[in-house]
Amino acid sequence: MSNNKNSVRKLIQGNEACALAAIYSGCRFFGGYPITPSTEIAEGLARMLPKYGGRFIQMEDEIGSMAAVVGASIAGVKSMTATSGPGYSLMQENIGYAYMTETPCVIVNVQRGGPSTGLPTKVSQSDTMQARWGTHGDYTAIAVAPASVRECFEQTVKAFNFAERFRTPVTILTDEVIGHMRETIVLPEEGELEVIDRERPDVPTEWYHHFEITPSLISPMAGYGDGYRFHVTGLTHDQEGFPTAKPVEIQQKLDKLRNKIMRFADELVQLETEMTEDARICVIAYGIAARAARQAVHMAREKRIHAGLIRPITIWPFPDEQIREHLSHARKVLVAELNMGQLVNEIRRIAPRGCKVEQLNRYDGEVLNPVEIFKKILEVK
């Protein structure tokens, strides 16, 4: 980010960084319902949005919030919400609607312990799978997971870009510690980070199909009131948006939902690695757990243990190929996460032959610390 003299340095929370980045990304609508530990995002946007001509509404619940977010986006405005586990569960029906209707929107899930109301003020990564499979039906999800306040900013901008580019909901999967932790960041200036807007149609109105199957699989998107009248439904629909029961069209629609994302998986995948080239044991962790994992790997290196770190930033789609490549020389892989084991199943699925999968889980509301992970490395290496 910018090192310019005039650049603004700020000591802020992860949640505040998400809110600032939403404004930076051109988000002009927020609908939400307060829930710890996400509330600072709503509060920040309630304060900022009107200054940018945007609108904020505190809805009556998360179901209504997600409905409003999707409605605002279909009307043509970049939209977001923020919540935590229980609220994210309530949103799922309308997140599914956004998948089906290919409506861009961003949902921040600041994870806390569950199930149910669980641990409102304590950390967890137990919604890893909810971010992938939260709503019913077949679809492909995008989720990004920042590990610092600076990344909260960057990944929020990315999330909007992915949402707009692929016409899909995108989840930002943070957690209580990242949301509330304060770090100094340099705020990027206008134009410094790429901001993508949805592709708008340029065809005559009578040719416009809201769900047109284009070669790129991304359909240009008009907003209500732009002069293109169109129908949107959560029922399986044809290219014009009208309900269909034809097997060919049904399959075409579902293939599109998957392929428009999977075909561009390489563009979506973001991964940070350290010292994996000669690593015999790789630690895989995301978000807050990855910060401890990095230190643990450094501690191991000091003890001449060939350890490496793999930190997926894009959690979904899962970076299968990329991780497999980094594991090609490893004999062991240690998956460290703040749940009873969710990410580890993905690693089991993709780990190369001869690479044994070990796991370290903590689900008592506390973060994994570097020493714990280091000890586990010593134990299993």
Add this chain to the structure above:
Amino acid sequence: MPGTVQASDVIHHYLRVKKNFPNVWCPGCGIGIVMGSIIRAINKLEYRKNNIAIVSGIGCSSRLPVYCDFNTLHTTHGRAIGFATGVKLARPNLKVIVVTGDGDAMAIGGNHFIHACRRNIDITTIMINNQIYGMTGGQCSPATPSKSFATTAPYGNVENNFDAAALAKGAGATYVARGTVYHVQQLDKLIIGALEKKGFSLIEAVSNCHTYYGRMNKEGDAVAMLKWMKSHAMPIKAAKSLPPEKLEGKFLTGVLWDIEKPEFCDEYEKIIQRFQKEERD
């Protein structure tokens, strides 16, 4: 051109005639009559098609927007008002209309309904009350009268039913009216009144589901149910001068409530105007 369309062509001008017909409704269903009223009201008011968004939930009633040539949004069960709130805030200049059923609006969507009333957001909600769940095959709804039969009330409904209009009034709506699919001209007028009102307006359109409610409750076919509406509807103006015993078993129609109150989008706009001028942080 809106308003100048020949009376005989009005309906066709506003429908997606090429694409979506025949419709899904049973012959004689009242929902089509409500659709006609909505279209005539829009035509009369000379609104442009591009400036209208019709949002619905799930149910027979909520299928209405698919046939209409506006910006149309067929959403999830009970959530239409939530989606409509987002549409309205994103584009306050759009005329936003919600079409919903008694189950959609009062059961699963009850919470969104009362809070939209409370906010007094400029959305016109047309709730087609057929007293039952049509789309799923005749189950009980919050509008099913006590003792009536439904597939999920095989021994008679033991619950009390909502008065949607009273609920809307109590929750803060600024225009509340009730009509029926028998009294079509009145329904047109009530919808015009609602659309012209700046604020949250509710039209309860009493309709017939002869396929389920009529059959299960021995109320006969569509025509018999329309006749029942004719004999049981009581214009609110007339009711004022009648003794209570004459009102027994009747339901009131007409504009039941009409007040002035600040509207949500307008109030929010004032905040935008105030703070957009100040220095941004």
